[in-house]
Amino acid sequence: MPELPEVQAHAERLTESFAGDALKRFVPITFTALKTAVPAPDAAYGTPLDDVGRRGKYLLLEFGPTTFVVHLMQGGRLLVDEKQSAKPRGGQARFLFADGRALLLTEAGTERRAGVWCVQTEGRLDAPPLDHLGPEADTIDAATLTVRFAEFPMRLHGFLRDQRAIAGIGRRLANEICHRARLSPFANTGKLGAEGAEAVLAAMRDAIAEGLAYERTRPDMSSSADRPGSVHKRTGEPCPVCGDAIREVAYSSYTVSYCPTCQTGGKVLADNTTSKFLK
Ligand SMILES: [Zn+2]
Numbered sequence: 001m002p003e004l005p006e007v008q009a010h011a012e013r014l015t016e017s018f019a020g021d022a023l024k025r026f027v028p029i030t031f032t033a034l035k036t037a038v039p040a041p042d043a044a045y046g047t048p049l050d051d052v053g054r055r056g057k058y059l060l061l062e063f064g065p066t067t068f069v070v071h072l073m074q075g076g077r078l079l080v081d082e083k084q085s086a087k088p089r090g091g092q093a094r095f096l097f098a099d100g101r102a103l104l105l106t107e108a109g110t111e112r113r114a115g116v117w118c119v120q121t122e123g124r125l126d127a128p129p130l131d132h133l134g135p136e137a138d139t140i141d142a143a144t145l146t147v148r149f150a151e152f153p154m155r156l157h158g159f160l161r162d163q164r165a166i167a168g169i170g171r172r173l174a175n176e177i178c179h180r181a182r183l184s185p186f187a188n189t190g191k192l193g194a195e196g197a198e199a200v201l202a203a204m205r206d207a208i209a210e211g212l213a214y215e216r217t218r219p220d221m222s223s224s225a226d227r228p229g230s231v232h233k234r235t236g237e238p239c240p241v242c243g244d245a246i247r248e249v250a251y252s253s254y255t256v257s258y259c260p261t262c263q264t265g266g267k268v269l270a271d272n273t274t275s276k277f278l279k
Pocket of ligand 1: 262
């Protein structure tokens with residue numbers, strides 16, 4: 001799944017190539033692509049694109065008073081549509097521009113969870129689907145993170161992935177941030193306090209900056225295997241910091257990857273709370 005660095009760099013690329021171009025038409029290709037009824041997309045027709053912004057893992061295509069909020073979910077992409085074919089593979093929706101170009105939202109697989117919300121630009125952060133999001137992971141400060149930890153007492157890995165607690169981080173960065181912070185992914189955020197928040201904040205900023213720097217060198221969004229990192233999907237490989245073998249705890253929809261020496265005092269993690277029910 002694209003996370004904050006991938007979505008941010010993509011927003012910058014889209015702004016660079018499409019800002020100033022007016023929207024001609026928005027065409028949903030599947031029934032589920034457009035998640036809203038009011039305002040209608042035609043409110044934005046004829047209006048130039050101001051820019052493409054980002055909130056959490058959402059792209060915000062701003063056409064004056066109207067914003068299209070796009071969530072790529074797991075396998076979604078919003079790409080320049082060279083062919084503009086009638087039935088594009090995985091096609092969800094299309095933005096047609098006045099100069100003849102188009103952007104196509106596609107989603108790989110059959111989940112059909114990617115989507116577009118058409119909302120009023122004014123107050124857009126306080127309306128669905130953005131209203132539930134926590135502070136941005138790249139700009140939150142230590143004091144706010146300390147408060148969020150107390151408000152959302154849970155495992156650190158789960159906290160980082162929970163968009164209500166903090167926005168923009170996913171499965172991959174959660175692993176990398178815990179490793180950089182030298183904290184167990186199972187550490188309880190309710191007990192981390194201000195010192196823990198400082199460590200997580202520094203790790204988060206570094207991991208995001210590294211991802212963003214890499215992503216900005218690319219012509220398009222990377223696939224997850226290409227992204228820089230030390231532990232995610234590297235089970236059995238040596239930790240680049242200490243040489244210990246990277247270990248994992250696998251769940252049905254994600255994998256916790258960590259280095260025992262760097263993060264758990266050598267302890268091997270087993271999930272006593274859920275693993276026996278999932279198997
Ligand atoms: Zn290590």
